[in-house]
Amino acid sequence: MTARSTNTGEGSSAQDPHRDIPEATVARLPVYLRALTSLAERNIASCSSEELATAAGVNSAKLRKDLSYLGSYGTRGVGYDVDYLSYQIAREIGVTHDWPVIIVGIGNLGQALANFSGFSSRGFRTVALLDAAEQMQGRTVAGLEVRPFADLAEIVAAEQVSIGVISVPATAAQDVADAMVAAGISSILNFAPAVLNVPPGVDVRKVDLSIELQILAYHESRKAAEANGAVDNGSEEGMPA
Amino acid sequence: MTARSTNTGEGSSAQDPHRDIPEATVARLPVYLRALTSLAERNIASCSSEELATAAGVNSAKLRKDLSYLGSYGTRGVGYDVDYLSYQIAREIGVTHDWPVIIVGIGNLGQALANFSGFSSRGFRTVALLDAAEQMQGRTVAGLEVRPFADLAEIVAAEQVSIGVISVPATAAQDVADAMVAAGISSILNFAPAVLNVPPGVDVRKVDLSIELQILAYHESRKAAEANGAVDNGSEEGMPA
DNA sequence: GCGAGTTTGTTCTCGCGGTCACAAACTCCG
């Protein structure tokens, strides 16, 4: 999924705290963190793997195995301490401090992202909005002034930004990505429907709305076909002569 | 990933056109379709698996294997006809005709989605925007009037909608999903940061912005740790007495 | 018509990831 390539071929043992968490587990840790936050808001101090798994929508065995990659933070016969486990996961992900983020492309989607409270509340701080269009310059979105795209390198250097969000049209996406990489950004969240080429060491994650819909459409088609032609006779070469 | 459960345990042979496409392949078909569309716009009539794979950002062997699940639509020694293959993929996905879609939750994100041209241009047609808030009623977004959430069932029935998009706050997401399912929707694209419980036969796909960012943050942390403490001494119990 | 070159479709192998099942470890109660 991501275009990683900085693989430390450092096969250490299994459960020492700071090595080698499988990608699939990494993708689920934020889900667990959110479920734990939700439990904490309801003043629940402790929970079992079964409860947490239900809240996160996964299998309890999978959850326990995932957590075991971080270390042994539970107590057998008891469960997990919500606050303690939350902190451990946050530390592992690296969101105990905020990450500065810039958003390039302040169209409809970019504005929505800038206003999205989920960013700021979960370890991220939008430090700048950039857009190439003349008419966007100087406008204020979500309390931030929109700045020219040319300021990218300067801002990245000044604010120590390492994560960038691309919400420009597909045709401009690769250019923006190149500029981001040149400016020193090494993680990109791409909303443009385009394939990005980036050098090794740079991570790209893609969010593509129409692809998601098309996947749903595929399953819908199948459901519809199944409902109609439920006869399902393999009538392809069964014709009697 | 998706919460499917309508599995026809009908293990038919391999390459007959209409059975059993792996989920991983289904997720890539839209990418291929987009790459083909891009080629067609540049008046390229035919391409090899290598070219198409590059355009789609995947391995050529993987691409060929994916396409082989649909049937043999290429010509050895020549490659694939762009238009023909496009149509075959579109037919397989089920986007040869448009799917009506409703969007519930017309906040910042919902408005961005309503205005997103990629939906309409790729096999989907937004037929209604719904929001529960009083002050949204009657407003026009992307050429559509915002209608009350209570009209959901009526609209779904009238327009034969089977795909719904949820862009409401997390606390409301489950209620919206329940209402959608009750109204007859069987595929949901969920932008709310919440785990949805749906009955068997209903597909849910989740797009979660802050989770994507957190995954990037994890890798960034690792890169930073690698850059700093490249010494990597396991100084945990090595303290001399 | 035939051989050389090209490109697809498929087979094989390997590793990751999901699930089951169980031993280890803790609490509670008498």
Added chain:
DNA sequence: CGGAGTTTGTGACCGCGAGAACAAACTCGC
């Protein structure tokens, strides 16, 4: 203090998916 009950952590197994490699099939030039 000991046994029953509970819950974590992990070993074993299995299936999907990725990639390499190769045979089949087509085109082109002579």
